[in-house]
Amino acid sequence: MPRNNDFSPDKNLALDWIDDHAGRLSEDHLTIWNLHEPSWREYKSAAWYVERLKAEGFAVEAGSGGMPTAFSAVWSNGDGPTIGGYAEYDAVPGASQDPVPHRQPRVGVSPHAAGHTDPHSALGMGSFTGFLAAKHVMERSGIKGRLKFFGEPAEKMCGSKPVHAAKGYYDDLDAAISFHPHSFPRLANSCFWDTHSAPYWSRIYTFECASPETWQNSGAVTGVAHSHSAARAPGAIDAVCLMYSSSKFMKESMLPHHGSWSLNEFILHAGQAAADNIAPGLGQIQYSLRAPTLDMCARVFEVLDRNAEHCAAMTHCKVTARWITRTRAGLANHAMAEVAWRNFEAIGAPQYNDEARLFGRKIQESLGIAPMEDPFTPEIQHLTAPWDGEKAFREQLPPWQTNLAADDYVDYTWHAPTVRLYVGRPTLRAPDPGYRYPDWTRYAMGGVPACIDPMWLTAGKVIATTILDLLTDGVSLNKAVAEFRERTGGGIGGSKWVAPLLPKDFAPPVHYRWPEYVTTVRGEEWTIPTAAS
Structure with missing residues (x-):
């Protein structure tokens, strides 16, 4: 990547690290995508992250908060602020799809098995990439601080983050970064401003x-018991x-x-x-x-x-x-949104090459749609300022409503100033107003590197450069913390602070009969024992 004149040498070093390691990271993403494990049963996915983080020098607590597929990983380069972030890796039952341009559930498993929808495989890899790049620069340049990286299972149930919050895992964070592939087209490449996610x-x-x-x-009618x-x-x-x-x-x-x-x-x-x-x-x-x-x-x-x-x-x-x-309702922090947005502006929106566009056109052909020169929507290829995205939100909401949709990242926002970063995932352009593509089209593109990698690589760059600003510029973090204290009436425990809604001794709900892959004398199968074809 060419040197960015808007960036310091340290931030350019982070971008270089990501570009240099993009090939291996792409393979890593496919590893998680191909495991496609559902909520509370992401055993292999969590183990993969634990081993990689240990290899990178993090001290890792596996099974954090009493959740077998969660983890808490810490890396320190000396006394300094603690920046938090996380990976998700749960897939969704009934969303099985191979990375092909037509409807085809994954070969070898039940068509009712899980698949990555949002996709959380890319969510986790984008955040992981940003934290590793920041760690590399901190080591090279002697930047002081701690990185705290969590494994957050069962996001589709808003499961792990309220548990981590209740048990105090976020209390030592100075700031946190939450990244998600876009869910709102008019906010495809941006940050939340005022309207954050609602309780779940x-x-x-x-x-x-x-x-x-x-x-x-x-007794019995016959007189016989x-x-x-x-x-x-x-x-x-x-x-x-x-x-x-x-x-x-x-x-x-x-x-x-x-x-x-x-x-x-x-x-x-x-x-x-x-x-x-x-x-x-x-x-x-x-x-x-x-x-x-x-x-x-x-x-x-x-x-x-x-x-x-x-x-x-x-x-x-x-x-x-x-x-x-x-979960609680999300708490805004304009200062965090501003620092992430500045970096996003300098990096730019994801861009899609000829290979990605060809795959998009093949999907259109399979659906009987005339293939387009650029099959991707314009929204995912340009940036939207947070305040412009907020305006789009408010157009559809009553004045009293301050929160919309749901995601358990909201529990981070009550323990540290937090930014909610959105980056555009590959989304196909509609041939006619009101046309809606089948959901499998999104699932398929999530397993095609040319389609999905630009999204999470862009997220990784925004996350890495934002971490470095928070640790080094002497302004951004102080401003974010001051705003957090004002909004909560004094920080954690303040007069306007909302405490976790689960008790500290809450037992995570891992013992229920959630869908999963099981191994029996018949081999490995989905818990709905249907034929793999």
Whole structure:
């Protein structure tokens, strides 16, 4: 990469390091992409990061916060500020796709298996790249400071960051950098300004029919004691079905029709009884909510808790409720956005070569769309200032709403000044207004280096140069910390500070029956045992 005249020698050194190591880093990204492990079950992906970080000289705590697929890694070059960042690496069940320009689930696994959607494989590699480049420059130039790099599993459940926050892992950070592939076209290459992500709460309700024989005490009609002659308790399947249907009916009344909230459910267990005369003994249903405010979240789960108690009573079950996650609303920090944006402006948006464009055109051909000379949207190829992106956000939101969508990075924002960096991922240009490409097209491009590498390499450069500014320019970090203290009323524990919503002794929900790959005498398979074809 040519020397950037807007940058110091140290920042140009970071860019050179990334360019020099881009080939190996690209292979590393494909390693994580090809593991495609789902939430709470990213065993191989987490182990890969742990070994690489150890090889780079980081002191690594594997399984941090009681989460087997999390980690906390620290590297120090002497007394100085601590800058935090993280990798994610969870894939999404049902999103399996090979890196080919037509719909084709990955060969050799169930079509219902997991695949990288956002993709978190590239999210993790972009952040990892930026931290390694900054570390290299700190060593070469004698820059003092600490780098603290986390492995954050289960982001699709907003899982690990509230746990790390509750257990104090972020309390020693002076600043943090959160990177994500773009989700909002009008904010494809930018930083959040005022409108950050909203709270996300999730809870599992477990119904158990532990004493089915006490459902009715009357004897058998024939006078012969026999289980086939007795009324069977409704049991746990009925409990889950009633919970599902009653909450669906009440969904419209849980919150007013504004604020872009959503409530979804996932059935983990239904039954565990295969005989007609045995009451189903176990049923589990998970509810996940994203809503603009903590108060709205509390009101929804008040209704769900009440529904669960009544459904359990009707089906001769007992019910227990357990939180999976509870995140806060994101806290803005303009100073952090400004320093990252300055570097982004100097580096520029991702650029796509002929190989990437050819792959995009092949996708268009497979969908019956006339291939375009440049198949990628213009938004992912130019920059948007944070304040212009904020204006686009506000155009679609009511004035009272200060948070939108959901992501658990928000828990970083209450422990250190944090920037939320967005970088454009490959996105195809629509042939007509309103046309929407199938989701598999994005998944496929995530496994094609020519398409995906420009996004996370650009992110790595912005992250590395931002870290160096925070550690060396004598202004950016002080300004960010001062703003953080003002917004929280004095920092952690301040008068306007919101504490973690999970307790310090929270046990991470790793023991539930989450989708995963398993090895049996039949070989390795997805937990939905369908044919691989």
